Every structure is written in structure tokens, then in C-alpha cells.
Amino acid sequence: MSIVIQKFGGTSLTNINRKSKFLNHIKKAISKGHRLVIVPSAIGRNGDPYATDTLIKQLENICAEIDPRKRDLIMSCGETISAAILSHLLEAEGYPAEPLMGFQAGILTDDNFNSSKILEINTDRIFKILSENKIAVVAGFQGITSNMDITTLGRGGSDISAVALGGFLKADRVDIFTDVPGVAMEDPRIVPTTKYIKEISYDDMYKMSLNGATVIHPEAVKLGKEFKIPIRILSSFEESCGTLISDNKGSKEIVDI
Numbered sequence: 001m002s003i004v005i006q007k008f009g010g011t012s013l014t015n016i017n018r019k020s021k022f023l024n025h026i027k028k029a030i031s032k033g034h035r036l037v038i039v040p041s042a043i044g045r046n047g048d049p050y051a052t053d054t055l056i057k058q059l060e061n062i063c064a065e066i067d068p069r070k071r072d073l074i075m076s077c078g079e080t081i082s083a084a085i086l087s088h089l090l091e092a093e094g095y096p097a098e099p100l101m102g103f104q105a106g107i108l109t110d111d112n113f114n115s116s117k118i119l120e121i122n123t124d125r126i127f128k129i130l131s132e133n134k135i136a137v138v139a140g141f142q143g144i145t146s147n148m149d150i151t152t153l154g155r156g157g158s159d160i161s162a163v164a165l166g167g168f169l170k171a172d173r174v175d176i177f178t179d180v181p182g183v184a185m186e187d188p189r190i191v192p193t194t195k196y197i198k199e200i201s202y203d204d205m206y207k208m209s210l211n212g213a214t215v216i217h218p219e220a221v222k223l224g225k226e227f228k229i230p231i232r233i234l235s236s237f238e239e240s241c242g243t244l245i246s247d248n249k250g251s252k253e254i255v256d257i
């Protein structure tokens with residue numbers, strides 16, 4: 001069974017509805033016969049009702065000093081809401097889907113609240129869902145400790161959830177859908193004329209993301225290398241070949257996308 005992980009970032013999920021463009025990528029992968037695990041982030045950005053920063057503010061408005069366990073509990077809510085909405089949307093479109101919070105998907109972390117590490121993923125429940133020909137929609141960014149406390153993986157951590165799931169499920173690849181068509185030489189929001197990179201090695205991408213290429217979390221790249229799983233960065237809103245991150249001899253081919 002060929003398994004593909006598709007992660008959708010917060011910017012891709014703004015105004016989520018039955019006409020959302022990102023749905024085309026899900027439908028295309030299903031039509032190709034892939035089993036899908038979808039990993040959504042929280043919808044939108046600061047100010048949007050379920051965005052991570054909006055949720056944190058609910059506690060900050062009361063008192064700036066926040067117990068990390070409570071902070072993680074509220075921060076995880078955005079992704080939980082996304083999993084519920086997205087799985088409902090997929091069913092409405094005729095694609096049976098099951099939502100899972102991180103703990104229901106078997107994602108065990110350490111107790112370093114606010115930037116926890118994934119220790120293990122018990123994949124039984126996801127495999128069961130996939131074997132029933134359903135899409136598994138796993139809330140990104142969150143997990144659970146052995147003491148049953150909800151944790152989050154650090155800002156931008158849904159990328160880590162997606163790659164870790166890909167590794168533990170032995171998926172064919174991880175597709176990270178975002179609001180730009182791939183990895184560029186510079187941040188395209190700052191340099192709109194920048195050129196895009198067709199292929200890049202894990203090592204080069206790791207250095208780029210440490211140096212500010214926020215399009216993927218550095219820990220996700222590191223995990224990708226450990227699991228030897230190819231990662232693609234693609235646009236949610238259009239068809240593009242995107243950027244492939246793999247072990248391919250450090251090649252860095254620059255293209256106009």
C-alpha cells in the first residue's frame with residue numbers, strides 16, 4: 001500500500017470551505033490510489049479565531065506568566081479544530097475520513113512542554129483507518145507524554161509531525177503544502193523575484209532552515225534524513241513541481257517555477 005503524508009500549513013487553511021483549492025491535492029492523490037494521512041496546522045494566522053497566537057493570547061490576556069502545561073493545552077486546540085473541520089469537509093466531499101488528535105494517533109513525546117520531542121508513534125490506529133480505505137486526518141503539532149499530558153512540538157512543529165508520521169508509517173513521501181511554490185533562494189515575501197530550488201539535499205535544506213528559511217522546520221528536515229524519506233515543498237494553491245528534499249548528492253538546481 002503506497003502511503004503519502006500531506007501536511008497543510010495554517011496559511012493554506014484560511015477560509016476553509018468546499019471550494020478550498022488545497023482540496024484538489026487531496027483528491028488527486030486519492031485518484032492515484034495513494035492511502036492518505038493528512039496533517040493540518042491551526043487555521044490562519046494571529047487574529048484568526050483558532051490560530052495558535054490567538055489561542056495563546058487567551059491566557060496572556062489574563063497573566064503573562066503561563067504554566068507550560070496549560071500553554072500546551074491551549075496551543076494544541078487549533079490543530080484539533082482543524083482535524084475535526086477537515087475530516088468533516090472531506091466526508092462532505094465524498095471521501096470518508098477519520099480525525100485523530102496526536103494522542104489518538106499514538107504520538108508519544110517527552111515532557112519538555114512547548115518544544116517536546118517525538119519519542120515513538122504507535123501506528124496501529126492509523127493503519128486500521130487506512131486499511132478501511134479512509135483518510136486519516138491527524139492534528140499536527142501535538143502529542144502526549146507517558147503521563148497523559150498534551151504537549152506541543154515547538155512553533156512550526158506540524159512539519160515535524162508530518163515527517164515523523166511519514167517515517168513511522170514507512171510512507172512513500174511527505175508533501176508539505178504551503179503558500180509558496182517551493183523553497184526559494186531567499187524568502188519570496190521579501191524578494192519576490194527570487195528563484196526557486198528544484199532539488200536540495202537534507203543537509204543543505206537543514207542549513208537553510210536554520211538560517212531563516214521558515215518554509216520547513218529544521219527538525220523536520222533532520223528527521224527526514226534519519227528516516228530517508230523524500231519531502232516535497234509545494235503550493236497549496238496551484239499545481240507546481242515544488243522542491244524535492246532528499247539525499248540526492250547535495251545537488252541544488254535553481255529554476256523559475
Ligand SMILES: Nc1ncnc2c1ncn2[C@@H]1O[C@H](COP(=O)(O)OP(=O)(O)O)[C@@H](O)[C@H]1O
Binds near residue numbers: 184
Ligand atoms: N527560502 C524560502 N523559500 C520559501 N519560503 C520561505 C523561505 N524563507 C522564508 N519563507 C517563508 O515561509 C513561508 C511559509 O512558511 P509558513 O509561514 O510557516 O507557512 P505554513 O502556514 O504553510 O506553515 C512563506 O510564505 C515564505 O514567506
Ligand SMILES: N[C@@H](CC(=O)OP(=O)(O)O)C(=O)O
Binds near residue numbers: 009078140156
Ligand atoms: N500552528 C502551529 C504549528 C504549525 O506548524 O503551524 P504552521 O504549519 O501554520 O506554520 C504554529 O503556529 O506554530
